[in-house]
Amino acid sequence: MNTYDPVTFDVLQANVDLLAENERLDLERRRLLELDQLKTEFLARISHDLRTPLNSIIGFSDLITSEVGGRINKKHAEFIAAINRNGHALLAMINELLDLSSLESGHVQLRLDQVPLQVLLEDLQDATVPVLENAGIETRWPQVNSVKDKTVLVDRRRIVQVLVNLVDNARKFTPRGGVVSVEMDRDSHGVHLVVADNGPGIPKSEQDRIFAPYYQRPSGGMATNAHGVGLGLAIVKSIVDRHGGSIELDSGIGKGCRFKVLLPDLSRAEQKTSDPVPAAAPDRRR
Numbered sequence: 538m539n540t541y542d543p544v545t546f547d548v549l550q551a552n553v554d555l556l557a558e559n560e561r562l563d564l565e566r567r568r569l570l571e572l573d574q575l576k577t578e579f580l581a582r583i584s585h586d587l588r589t590p591l592n593s594i595i596g597f598s599d600l601i602t603s604e605v606g607g608r609i610n611k612k613h614a615e616f617i618a619a620i621n622r623n624g625h626a627l628l629a630m631i632n633e634l635l636d637l638s639s640l641e642s643g644h645v646q647l648r649l650d651q652v653p654l655q656v657l658l659e660d661l662q663d664a665t666v667p668v669l670e671n672a673g674i675e676t677r678w679p680q681v682n683s684v685k686d687k688t689v690l691v692d693r694r695r696i697v698q699v700l701v702n703l704v705d706n707a708r709k710f711t712p713r714g715g716v717v718s719v720e721m722d723r724d725s726h727g728v729h730l731v732v733a734d735n736g737p738g739i740p741k742s743e744q745d746r747i748f749a750p751y752y753q754r755p756s757g758g759m760a761t762n763a764h765g766v767g768l769g770l771a772i773v774k775s776i777v778d779r780h781g782g783s784i785e786l787d788s789g790i791g792k793g794c795r796f797k798v799l800l801p802d803l804s805r806a807e808q809k810t811s812d813p814v815p816a817a818a819p820d821r822r823r
Protein backbone atom coordinates (compact mmCIF):
# COMPACT_ATOMS: atom_id res chain seq x y z
CA MET A 538 0.00 0.00 0.00
CA ASN A 539 1.36 3.44 -0.94
CA THR A 540 1.38 5.99 1.86
CA TYR A 541 2.34 9.61 1.38
CA ASP A 542 5.39 10.44 3.50
CA PRO A 543 6.01 14.24 3.58
CA VAL A 544 9.66 13.79 4.66
CA THR A 545 10.47 11.46 1.74
CA PHE A 546 8.70 13.87 -0.59
CA ASP A 547 10.79 16.81 0.65
CA VAL A 548 14.00 14.85 0.17
CA LEU A 549 12.99 13.86 -3.36
CA GLN A 550 12.05 17.46 -4.16
CA ALA A 551 15.39 18.69 -2.78
CA ASN A 552 17.20 16.16 -5.02
CA VAL A 553 15.29 17.33 -8.09
CA ASP A 554 16.15 20.96 -7.24
CA LEU A 555 19.78 20.03 -6.75
CA LEU A 556 19.96 18.28 -10.12
CA ALA A 557 18.38 21.29 -11.84
CA GLU A 558 20.84 23.64 -10.10
CA ASN A 559 23.78 21.40 -11.10
CA GLU A 560 22.62 21.45 -14.69
CA ARG A 561 22.31 25.26 -14.63
CA LEU A 562 25.82 25.64 -13.14
CA ASP A 563 27.25 23.25 -15.70
CA LEU A 564 25.70 25.27 -18.54
CA GLU A 565 27.02 28.49 -17.00
CA ARG A 566 30.51 26.95 -16.65
CA ARG A 567 30.50 25.90 -20.31
CA ARG A 568 29.32 29.35 -21.38
CA LEU A 569 32.16 30.99 -19.40
CA LEU A 570 34.72 28.59 -20.87
CA GLU A 571 33.49 29.46 -24.37
CA LEU A 572 33.74 33.20 -23.58
CA ASP A 573 37.24 32.72 -22.19
CA GLN A 574 38.24 30.83 -25.34
CA LEU A 575 36.80 33.66 -27.47
CA LYS A 576 38.75 36.24 -25.47
CA THR A 577 41.98 34.29 -25.95
CA GLU A 578 41.37 33.95 -29.70
CA PHE A 579 40.48 37.64 -29.94
CA LEU A 580 43.68 38.66 -28.16
CA ALA A 581 45.82 36.37 -30.30
CA ARG A 582 44.17 37.86 -33.37
CA ILE A 583 44.61 41.54 -32.42
CA SER A 584 48.10 40.80 -31.20
CA HIS A 585 48.97 39.63 -34.69
CA ASP A 586 46.96 42.34 -36.43
CA LEU A 587 48.50 45.16 -34.39
CA ARG A 588 52.04 43.89 -34.32
CA THR A 589 52.39 43.23 -38.05
CA PRO A 590 51.90 46.85 -39.22
CA LEU A 591 53.87 48.14 -36.23
CA ASN A 592 56.84 45.95 -37.08
CA SER A 593 56.66 47.35 -40.58
CA ILE A 594 56.65 50.96 -39.25
CA ILE A 595 59.64 50.21 -37.00
CA GLY A 596 61.50 48.25 -39.69
CA PHE A 597 61.06 50.84 -42.44
CA SER A 598 61.97 53.74 -40.15
CA ASP A 599 65.15 51.82 -39.23
CA LEU A 600 65.91 51.45 -42.97
CA ILE A 601 65.36 55.17 -43.64
CA THR A 602 67.63 56.05 -40.69
CA SER A 603 70.38 53.83 -42.03
CA GLU A 604 69.98 55.67 -45.38
CA VAL A 605 69.64 52.45 -47.36
CA GLY A 606 67.30 54.19 -49.82
CA GLY A 607 69.34 57.41 -50.04
CA ARG A 608 70.56 60.34 -47.93
CA ILE A 609 68.15 62.12 -45.58
CA ASN A 610 68.61 65.53 -44.01
CA LYS A 611 68.95 66.25 -40.28
CA LYS A 612 65.34 67.34 -39.83
CA HIS A 613 64.03 64.19 -41.53
CA ALA A 614 66.31 62.08 -39.35
CA GLU A 615 64.73 63.66 -36.24
CA PHE A 616 61.20 63.00 -37.49
CA ILE A 617 62.02 59.39 -38.34
CA ALA A 618 63.68 58.88 -34.95
CA ALA A 619 60.45 60.08 -33.27
CA ILE A 620 58.37 57.65 -35.37
CA ASN A 621 60.73 54.83 -34.48
CA ARG A 622 60.78 55.66 -30.75
CA ASN A 623 57.00 55.86 -30.52
CA GLY A 624 56.61 52.70 -32.59
CA HIS A 625 58.76 50.87 -30.04
CA ALA A 626 56.78 52.41 -27.15
CA LEU A 627 53.49 51.27 -28.70
CA LEU A 628 54.85 47.78 -29.32
CA ALA A 629 55.98 47.54 -25.69
CA MET A 630 52.49 48.58 -24.52
CA ILE A 631 50.77 46.01 -26.74
CA ASN A 632 53.15 43.30 -25.53
CA GLU A 633 52.48 44.23 -21.87
CA LEU A 634 48.73 44.20 -22.41
CA LEU A 635 48.78 40.80 -24.06
CA ASP A 636 51.19 39.45 -21.51
CA LEU A 637 49.02 40.42 -18.53
CA SER A 638 45.93 39.11 -20.22
CA SER A 639 47.44 35.70 -20.94
CA LEU A 640 48.98 35.49 -17.44
CA GLU A 641 45.59 36.24 -15.89
CA SER A 642 43.75 33.79 -18.09
CA GLY A 643 46.00 31.03 -16.74
CA HIS A 644 47.09 30.02 -20.25
CA VAL A 645 50.74 30.69 -19.48
CA GLN A 646 52.62 27.61 -18.30
CA LEU A 647 55.67 28.29 -16.17
CA ARG A 648 58.82 26.59 -17.41
CA LEU A 649 60.55 25.66 -14.20
CA ASP A 650 64.31 25.13 -14.18
CA GLN A 651 67.03 25.15 -11.52
CA VAL A 652 68.57 28.54 -12.30
CA PRO A 653 71.75 29.86 -10.62
CA LEU A 654 71.19 33.28 -8.99
CA GLN A 655 74.33 34.35 -10.88
CA VAL A 656 72.49 33.67 -14.19
CA LEU A 657 69.45 35.72 -13.08
CA LEU A 658 71.83 38.54 -12.19
CA GLU A 659 73.64 38.39 -15.55
CA ASP A 660 70.36 38.35 -17.49
CA LEU A 661 69.19 41.36 -15.47
CA GLN A 662 72.43 43.25 -16.05
CA ASP A 663 72.37 42.51 -19.80
CA ALA A 664 68.88 44.02 -20.00
CA THR A 665 69.38 47.07 -17.79
CA VAL A 666 73.00 48.28 -17.53
CA PRO A 667 73.08 50.42 -20.71
CA VAL A 668 69.80 52.17 -19.82
CA LEU A 669 70.85 52.72 -16.19
CA GLU A 670 74.16 54.23 -17.31
CA ASN A 671 72.40 56.43 -19.80
CA ALA A 672 70.05 57.68 -17.07
CA GLY A 673 72.99 58.64 -14.85
CA ILE A 674 71.96 56.21 -12.10
CA GLU A 675 74.50 54.62 -9.80
CA THR A 676 73.83 50.89 -9.46
CA ARG A 677 74.82 48.58 -6.64
CA TRP A 678 74.73 44.88 -7.49
CA PRO A 679 74.60 41.92 -5.05
CA GLN A 680 77.78 40.74 -3.32
CA VAL A 681 79.44 37.76 -5.04
CA ASN A 682 78.94 35.58 -1.93
CA SER A 683 75.21 36.11 -1.83
CA VAL A 684 74.72 34.63 -5.32
CA LYS A 685 77.64 32.20 -5.64
CA ASP A 686 76.67 28.51 -5.96
CA LYS A 687 73.00 29.23 -5.19
CA THR A 688 70.18 28.11 -7.45
CA VAL A 689 66.42 28.47 -7.46
CA LEU A 690 63.65 26.54 -9.22
CA VAL A 691 61.89 29.22 -11.30
CA ASP A 692 60.84 30.19 -14.78
CA ARG A 693 64.03 32.01 -15.74
CA ARG A 694 62.51 34.30 -18.37
CA ARG A 695 59.60 35.28 -16.12
CA ILE A 696 61.67 36.02 -13.02
CA VAL A 697 64.09 38.10 -15.10
CA GLN A 698 61.00 39.93 -16.42
CA VAL A 699 60.02 40.67 -12.78
CA LEU A 700 63.47 42.04 -11.97
CA VAL A 701 63.72 44.07 -15.18
CA ASN A 702 60.33 45.67 -14.48
CA LEU A 703 61.33 46.60 -10.92
CA VAL A 704 64.74 47.97 -11.97
CA ASP A 705 63.16 49.83 -14.86
CA ASN A 706 60.67 51.50 -12.49
CA ALA A 707 63.48 52.38 -10.07
CA ARG A 708 65.39 53.94 -12.96
CA LYS A 709 62.34 55.71 -14.36
CA PHE A 710 61.21 57.35 -11.12
CA THR A 711 64.62 58.12 -9.61
CA PRO A 712 66.21 61.42 -10.67
CA ARG A 713 69.69 61.52 -12.27
CA GLY A 714 72.44 60.88 -9.78
CA GLY A 715 70.20 58.55 -7.74
CA VAL A 716 71.10 55.07 -6.55
CA VAL A 717 69.43 51.76 -7.43
CA SER A 718 70.47 48.64 -5.56
CA VAL A 719 69.74 45.01 -6.22
CA GLU A 720 70.07 42.28 -3.60
CA MET A 721 69.71 38.54 -4.06
CA ASP A 722 70.03 35.78 -1.54
CA ARG A 723 68.57 32.47 -0.52
CA ASP A 724 68.02 30.77 2.82
CA SER A 725 66.19 27.65 3.94
CA HIS A 726 62.78 29.22 3.13
CA GLY A 727 63.53 30.34 -0.39
CA VAL A 728 64.93 33.22 -2.37
CA HIS A 729 64.78 36.96 -1.65
CA LEU A 730 65.13 39.41 -4.51
CA VAL A 731 65.25 43.10 -3.62
CA VAL A 732 65.21 46.17 -5.84
CA ALA A 733 65.61 49.45 -3.95
CA ASP A 734 66.02 53.08 -4.96
CA ASN A 735 66.39 56.46 -3.28
CA GLY A 736 63.78 58.17 -5.47
CA PRO A 737 60.54 59.95 -4.44
CA GLY A 738 58.93 56.91 -2.77
CA ILE A 739 55.24 55.99 -2.59
CA PRO A 740 52.90 57.02 0.25
CA LYS A 741 51.45 54.20 2.38
CA SER A 742 47.92 55.01 1.21
CA GLU A 743 48.81 54.08 -2.38
CA GLN A 744 51.01 51.07 -1.81
CA ASP A 745 48.32 48.47 -2.51
CA ARG A 746 46.87 50.27 -5.51
CA ILE A 747 50.12 50.41 -7.50
CA PHE A 748 49.82 46.66 -8.16
CA ALA A 749 46.42 47.09 -9.83
CA PRO A 750 46.43 47.16 -13.66
CA TYR A 751 46.61 50.67 -15.16
CA TYR A 752 47.22 52.40 -11.83
CA GLN A 753 49.76 55.21 -12.12
CA ARG A 754 50.34 57.74 -9.39
CA PRO A 755 49.32 61.32 -10.12
CA SER A 756 52.19 63.49 -11.35
CA GLY A 757 53.72 63.88 -7.83
CA GLY A 758 55.44 60.52 -8.10
CA MET A 759 56.04 60.54 -11.84
CA ALA A 760 59.18 61.67 -13.53
CA THR A 761 58.16 63.92 -16.41
CA ASN A 762 59.89 61.64 -18.93
CA ALA A 763 58.24 58.50 -17.55
CA HIS A 764 56.18 56.60 -20.08
CA GLY A 765 54.09 53.51 -19.61
CA VAL A 766 50.55 52.37 -19.08
CA GLY A 767 50.69 51.15 -15.50
CA LEU A 768 50.84 47.43 -16.23
CA GLY A 769 54.41 46.62 -15.12
CA LEU A 770 53.69 45.95 -11.43
CA ALA A 771 50.47 44.05 -12.21
CA ILE A 772 52.54 41.72 -14.42
CA VAL A 773 55.21 41.44 -11.71
CA LYS A 774 52.60 40.47 -9.11
CA SER A 775 50.96 37.98 -11.40
CA ILE A 776 54.28 36.21 -12.13
CA VAL A 777 55.29 36.18 -8.46
CA ASP A 778 51.86 34.77 -7.50
CA ARG A 779 52.22 32.03 -10.13
CA HIS A 780 55.48 31.03 -8.44
CA GLY A 781 53.64 30.83 -5.10
CA GLY A 782 55.63 33.84 -3.86
CA SER A 783 54.85 37.29 -2.51
CA ILE A 784 55.97 40.88 -3.04
CA GLU A 785 56.34 43.53 -0.34
CA LEU A 786 56.97 47.24 -0.61
CA ASP A 787 58.70 49.29 2.03
CA SER A 788 58.37 52.97 1.18
CA GLY A 789 57.09 56.38 2.16
CA ILE A 790 57.16 59.87 0.65
CA GLY A 791 60.76 60.93 0.12
CA LYS A 792 62.06 57.61 1.41
CA GLY A 793 62.67 55.77 -1.86
CA CYS A 794 61.20 52.34 -2.60
CA ARG A 795 62.30 48.91 -1.52
CA PHE A 796 60.48 46.11 -3.38
CA LYS A 797 61.16 42.66 -1.92
CA VAL A 798 60.15 39.50 -3.79
CA LEU A 799 60.01 36.29 -1.79
CA LEU A 800 60.04 33.06 -3.78
CA PRO A 801 59.41 29.85 -1.84
CA ASP A 802 61.68 26.88 -2.36
CA LEU A 803 59.64 25.05 -5.02
CA SER A 804 62.10 22.16 -5.21
CA ARG A 805 61.20 21.27 -1.58
CA ALA A 806 57.50 21.59 -2.31
CA GLU A 807 58.07 19.36 -5.34
CA GLN A 808 59.52 16.64 -3.11
CA LYS A 809 56.47 16.77 -0.85
CA THR A 810 53.79 16.79 -3.53
CA SER A 811 53.76 15.92 -7.20
CA ASP A 812 51.96 19.17 -8.16
CA PRO A 813 53.48 22.01 -6.10
CA VAL A 814 52.17 25.03 -7.97
CA PRO A 815 49.01 24.96 -10.07
CA ALA A 816 49.78 25.16 -13.77
CA ALA A 817 53.54 25.26 -13.18
CA ALA A 818 55.13 22.56 -15.29
CA PRO A 819 58.83 21.76 -14.97
CA ASP A 820 60.38 22.15 -18.37
CA ARG A 821 63.90 20.99 -19.11
CA ARG A 822 63.97 22.11 -22.72
CA ARG A 823 66.18 25.15 -22.14
Ligand SMILES: Nc1ncnc2c1ncn2[C@@H]1O[C@H](COP(=O)(O)OP(=O)(O)OP(=O)(O)O)[C@@H](O)[C@H]1O
Nearest residue numbers: 706707710747753754758765766767768769770794
Ligand atom coordinates in the same frame (compact mmCIF):
# COMPACT_ATOMS: atom_id res chain seq x y z
N1 LIG B 1 60.39 52.76 -7.86
C1 LIG B 1 59.32 53.55 -7.87
N2 LIG B 1 59.38 54.82 -7.36
C2 LIG B 1 58.29 55.62 -7.35
N3 LIG B 1 57.09 55.29 -7.84
C3 LIG B 1 56.97 54.06 -8.38
C4 LIG B 1 58.07 53.13 -8.41
N4 LIG B 1 57.64 51.98 -9.00
C5 LIG B 1 56.36 52.18 -9.31
N5 LIG B 1 55.94 53.41 -8.95
C6 LIG B 1 54.58 53.98 -9.09
O1 LIG B 1 53.68 52.90 -9.34
C7 LIG B 1 52.99 53.10 -10.58
C8 LIG B 1 52.70 51.76 -11.22
O2 LIG B 1 53.91 51.16 -11.67
P1 LIG B 1 53.87 50.24 -12.98
O3 LIG B 1 55.22 49.66 -13.17
O4 LIG B 1 52.73 49.29 -12.82
O5 LIG B 1 53.47 51.24 -14.13
P2 LIG B 1 54.36 52.23 -15.03
O6 LIG B 1 55.82 52.03 -14.75
O7 LIG B 1 53.83 53.61 -14.82
O8 LIG B 1 54.02 51.76 -16.52
P3 LIG B 1 54.55 50.44 -17.25
O9 LIG B 1 55.19 49.57 -16.20
O10 LIG B 1 53.33 49.83 -17.84
O11 LIG B 1 55.55 50.90 -18.26
C9 LIG B 1 53.91 54.00 -11.39
O12 LIG B 1 53.20 54.73 -12.38
C10 LIG B 1 54.48 54.90 -10.29
O13 LIG B 1 53.58 55.95 -9.98
Ligand SMILES: [Mg+2]
Nearest residue numbers: 706765769770
Ligand atom coordinates in the same frame (compact mmCIF):
# COMPACT_ATOMS: atom_id res chain seq x y z
MG1 LIG C 1 56.62 50.05 -14.76
